[in-house]
Amino acid sequence: MLTRRHFLSGTGAGLFLSGYPVHGFTKNTIEGRIVVVLLEGGMDGLLAVPPIGDDNLFKQRKALVASNPLKLNPLFGVHPNFENFSSMLLNDEASIIHATSFPYVGRSHFAGQNVLQGGMLAPFSIKTGWLGRAMEIANIAGKAMSLETPLIIRGANDFDNFYPARIKHSRLPSFETLRLIQSTHESNTAKVIEKLTKNSMKMGRVSQARDPLSLAAEAGRAMREKDGPRVAVVKIPQFDDHSEIGTDTGHHPELFTLVDRTFGKLKSELKEQWSNTIVLTMTEFGRTVKENGSAGTDHGYGSVGLLAGGLINRSSVIANWPGLSNKDLYEKRDLYATIDYRSVCAACLEAAFGLDHDVISERVFLDKSIPRTYGHIFG
Amino acid sequence: MSDNKHKWARKVGFGFGPNELLPARVESWNDKQLTSTFNTVGVAKRYSNVETWPEDYNFSFEDRLRRAHEFDEGKKEIEKSKKLTRFEKKKRVRTLKDQTDVALFDVYKFWNSAIHGEDMVKQRLTHFWTNHFTIGGNGRRSYVIGDFIYRVIYENLNSSFEELLYKVTTHVGMLDYLDNADSVGERSESAKWARRNGKMQGLNDNLARELLELHSVSPDRMYTEDDIRNSAKILAGWGANTDTLIRKFYREQRQNNSTIGSLERFIQEPYFRDRAEPGSKIVLDKKFRSGKKSLRQLTTMLAHDDFTARHLSRKLAIHFIGESVSKSEIEFIYNVWKNSKGNLEEVHKEVLNVTARSNGRKFLWPSTWMFQAIRFSGSNFLPGFRDNLESDLLNNEPKKILEELGNSFWESRQPDGYSERKDDWVSTEHFDRRIKVASRIYSFQPDRQGEEIATLLDFSDNTKMAIDKASNMRDKFIVALCSPDFMEV
Numbered sequence: 001m002l003t004r005r006h007f008l009s010g011t012g013a014g015l016f017l018s019g020y021p022v023h024g025f026t027k028n029t030i031e032g033r034i035v036v037v038l039l040e041g042g043m044d045g046l047l048a049v050p051p052i053g054d055d056n057l058f059k060q061r062k063a064l065v066a067s068n069p070l071k072l073n074p075l076f077g078v079h080p081n082f083e084n085f086s087s088m089l090l091n092d093e094a095s096i097i098h099a100t101s102f103p104y105v106g107r108s109h110f111a112g113q114n115v116l117q118g119g120m121l122a123p124f125s126i127k128t129g130w131l132g133r134a135m136e137i138a139n140i141a142g143k144a145m146s147l148e149t150p151l152i153i154r155g156a157n158d159f160d161n162f163y164p165a166r167i168k169h170s171r172l173p174s175f176e177t178l179r180l181i182q183s184t185h186e187s188n189t190a191k192v193i194e195k196l197t198k199n200s201m202k203m204g205r206v207s208q209a210r211d212p213l214s215l216a217a218e219a220g221r222a223m224r225e226k227d228g229p230r231v232a233v234v235k236i237p238q239f240d241d242h243s244e245i246g247t248d249t250g251h252h253p254e255l256f257t258l259v260d261r262t263f264g265k266l267k268s269e270l271k272e273q274w275s276n277t278i279v280l281t282m283t284e285f286g287r288t289v290k291e292n293g294s295a296g297t298d299h300g301y302g303s304v305g306l307l308a309g310g311l312i313n314r315s316s317v318i319a320n321w322p323g324l325s326n327k328d329l330y331e332k333r334d335l336y337a338t339i340d341y342r343s344v345c346a347a348c349l350e351a352a353f354g355l356d357h358d359v360i361s362e363r364v365f366l367d368k369s370i371p372r373t374y375g376h377i378f379g
Numbered sequence: 380m381s382d383n384k385h386k387w388a389r390k391v392g393f394g395f396g397p398n399e400l401l402p403a404r405v406e407s408w409n410d411k412q413l414t415s416t417f418n419t420v421g422v423a424k425r426y427s428n429v430e431t432w433p434e435d436y437n438f439s440f441e442d443r444l445r446r447a448h449e450f451d452e453g454k455k456e457i458e459k460s461k462k463l464t465r466f467e468k469k470k471r472v473r474t475l476k477d478q479t480d481v482a483l484f485d486v487y488k489f490w491n492s493a494i495h496g497e498d499m500v501k502q503r504l505t506h507f508w509t510n511h512f513t514i515g516g517n518g519r520r521s522y523v524i525g526d527f528i529y530r531v532i533y534e535n536l537n538s539s540f541e542e543l544l545y546k547v548t549t550h551v552g553m554l555d556y557l558d559n560a561d562s563v564g565e566r567s568e569s570a571k572w573a574r575r576n577g578k579m580q581g582l583n584d585n586l587a588r589e590l591l592e593l594h595s596v597s598p599d600r601m602y603t604e605d606d607i608r609n610s611a612k613i614l615a616g617w618g619a620n621t622d623t624l625i626r627k628f629y630r631e632q633r634q635n636n637s638t639i640g641s642l643e644r645f646i647q648e649p650y651f652r653d654r655a656e657p658g659s660k661i662v663l664d665k666k667f668r669s670g671k672k673s674l675r676q677l678t679t680m681l682a683h684d685d686f687t688a689r690h691l692s693r694k695l696a697i698h699f700i701g702e703s704v705s706k707s708e709i710e711f712i713y714n715v716w717k718n719s720k721g722n723l724e725e726v727h728k729e730v731l732n733v734t735a736r737s738n739g740r741k742f743l744w745p746s747t748w749m750f751q752a753i754r755f756s757g758s759n760f761l762p763g764f765r766d767n768l769e770s771d772l773l774n775n776e777p778k779k780i781l782e783e784l785g786n787s788f789w790e791s792r793q794p795d796g797y798s799e800r801k802d803d804w805v806s807t808e809h810f811d812r813r814i815k816v817a818s819r820i821y822s823f824q825p826d827r828q829g830e831e832i833a834t835l836l837d838f839s840d841n842t843k844m845a846i847d848k849a850s851n852m853r854d855k856f857i858v859a860l861c862s863p864d865f866m867e868v
Contacts, residue, residue: 002543021526040793041504049447061675062579063579065393106598107588107590107604108598109793109795110593110793110795111598127802146805146808147785147806147812148803148804148806148809149783149802149803149805149806149808149810153448154802159694160807161806161807161808161809162808163808164808165401165783165808165811165812166779167779167780167783167812167815167816167819169819169822170815170816170818170819171815171818172811172814172815173853173854173857174850174854176850177849177850177857178814178847179850180845180847180854180858181814181857181858181861182842182844183841183845183859184839184842184845184862184863184864184865185862186807186860188802189805189863192805192806192810193517193805193807193810195807196810196811196814199807226840240585240793242558242561242585243558243561243583288826291579292561292582292583292584293561293570293579293580293581293582293583294558294561294562294563294579294580294581294583295564296561296580296583298583298584299584299588300586311628331604342848367598369711
């Protein structure tokens with residue numbers, strides 16, 4: 001019988017179960033920045049950050065374990081495609097949270113994405129996102145690098161999009177005409193057109209590219225400006241593959257490279273602001289521990305979160321490892337999530353916005369029971 | 380709502396253009412829209428008259444499959460080459476795509492049907508159901524999307540949901556899009572063979588999950604993971620990707636198998652016994668025997684489930700009435716669904732009845748808004764399908780514009796389809812595109828100008844004032860189209 005491993009870089013697993021109440025409001029004076037990288041489709045956390053010290057990994061997975069992961073400690077390795085991220089780990093500016101998830105076990109992409117963006121326990125129960133609510137409290141502006149405004153950022157007072165149009169022979173009409181269009185709309189819609197009008201008057205060339213990497217670069221550039229947004233949301237879609245997802249090479253590993261280069265690009269474009277930044281990935285669920293019949297994995301529960309940025313002082317892999325033997329799995333198939341990812345998001349908000357943990361748990365996640373993990377990630 | 384005929388035609392269709400006659404009675408127009416058969420039409424040259432859609436642009440299922448195969452094979456050859464650079468490979472694949480393309484013709488049919496079709500209500504319903512049963516993709520799947528839209532969805536608008544659900548589930552586009560083509564029963568002959576040879580084959584539950592979650596009963600039904608797994612077992616054996624299927628067909632043909640029939644028939648019901656899971660399966664407490672027929676029994680059970688009636692009644696109501704739809708409005712549709720056992724003609728009729736009585740306002744999808752803007756204004760924005768004399772290729776702007784608006788049925792996207800909620804379509808970038816598209820539409824000589832549009836559609840005084848203040852005709856037009864009075868109906 002395999003005993004459960006408790007691997008934790010901090011002082012003990014028990015800390016995740018209750019928060020330290022800290023009174024007072026804004027603690028820091030730095031203008032922290034947050035970039036959320038949404039990995040849409042469910043990233044396979046066991047392929048990205050394989051627990052190579054757990055023998056059951058090799059019993060459960062025949063093919064889907066990278067042949068030469070970078071060994072981080074006795075239990076965990078990281079897929080070799082995470083080159084930039086690995087050097088950030090060595091540099092004490094990145095961390096990994098494993099066996100984590102939002103509290104959602106339904107295995108639906110859409111409900112899962114709604115939970116992780118809305119930040120509520122029940123899907124489709126709120127019209128704003130957790131990041132948007134925090135931005136509203138802290139009065140911080142942000143930018144979504146997508147055509148639509150993702151739920152996660154809704155609720156903020158000041159947000160914008162960036163996803164340049166490609167329509168030939170077409171440009172926006174005059175400032176006056178845009179104002180007239182705005183005057184016909186109400187509330188939020190009017191605000192959006194007002195923002196568009198302002199953007200249209202800005203001078204200078206912006207990149208027209210729309211791939212995730214170029215958008216991340218644009219986000220970094222905007223965020224290093226003096227009055228630029230302090231929040232950005234970048235999407236990396238297409239993790240939703242179920243067949244032949246790849247081990248050393250292939251679709252999932254290619255996406256790892258993309259995520260990795262996104263981290264690299266954000267660092268190089270944020271320049272001196274990198275030291276005030278935290279980048280965090282989010283995915284709606286992990287994948288099944290076992291492979292399915294078509295060399296892929298299906299919808300699961302626990303996954304991994306990747307964190308990088310100068311706000312981190314000391315790299316660590318933070319996990320309360322649940323184990324991978326059949327009896328350790330959720331519903332005999334999925335990696336358990338033993339860390340509530342909301343608590344990780346809360347710590348990032350605390351680090352970047354200087355909001356008090358109690359304010360975050362009560363007014364952002366509307367749940368007082370969220371434990372405080374700040375000390376483990378940013379201590 | 381139905382007092383203003385112009386508004387009504389926008390509510391359930393695409394609006395009456397400047398040269399269209401208004402119906403004498405809305406009720407009989409509604410009936411005719413739902414029950415008549417119509418010809419497909421299109422414009423060959425920009426600024427010329429509408430004519431019958433050319434036969435050579437209607438691709439048979441077989442034709443589509445052959446072209447998809449040609450593309451797949453050719454692409455493999457190009458990618459294998461060691462002489463070509465990556466850039467040259469990309470260029471050659473693009474040329475090959477152009478030579479074998481079908482999707483662009485389908486996109487033209489889609490635009491022409493919305494802008495010139497006499498069957499505007501059926502077209503709107505087609506858009507709704509195509510979105511409900513999302514498939515998408517630019518590569519291999521793009522060849523069969525038009526077949527899915529016109530032969531499966533459009534042709535079944537007057538049949539039952541039971542029939543539609545089965546046809547959609549067994550369509551090669553859906554089987555491919557949701558990975559069922561890769562799903563093999565774990566105890567099937569094929570999987571046994573694979574295991575003996577050190578290979579891996581097994582179930583993939585992607586289609587099974589969405590069949591329950593999105594296409595029929597919805598999570599409200601509280602099904603279990605076992606229900607999904609067993610549905611996947613019933614689905615195992617259905618589908619293989621088009622390319623594998625076609626190669627199998629040609630192989631059989633070469634071996635002079637006289638019973639093989641046509642390619643079309645071969646792929647119509649792509650079921651492979653050697654990949655199917657033997658034994659009975661239980662889904663939602665009902666037992667299904669093994670064999671090909673069990674899928675029809677499963678989709679029939681799901682189609683007639685009470686939760687499916689609730690899910691679809693709500694979705695239809697929100698699509699036409701908007702997010703403010705009331706419980707009782709949904710209930711009317713639900714009752715007809717139940718009483719008629721999901722007879723879609725009856726259900727659609729009730730959707731129109733309820734919509735006619737409702738005051739709800741719907742924020743239109745960008746594509747619906749654009750088609751309405753073109754049709755109602757009489758703009759000649761859409762290029763003719765024979766405009767491009769130098770080559771056989773069509774101008775690809777219509778396809779690109781739908782992608783720019785974030786609302787193309789040919790794009791690869793998530794299986795839950797395009798949102799029905801206004802919030803999902805309001806952003807600076809979305810408005811940037813709406814305004815730019817409105818300006819493009821104006822560039823092609825619309826018959827109706829901003830002020831006339833505002834009068835015919837009873838715009839609010841506030842919006843009329845804004846149009847009045849705009850300094851030139853183009854800007855007046857843009858203000859009219861980008862006002863809430865035109866974006867919502």
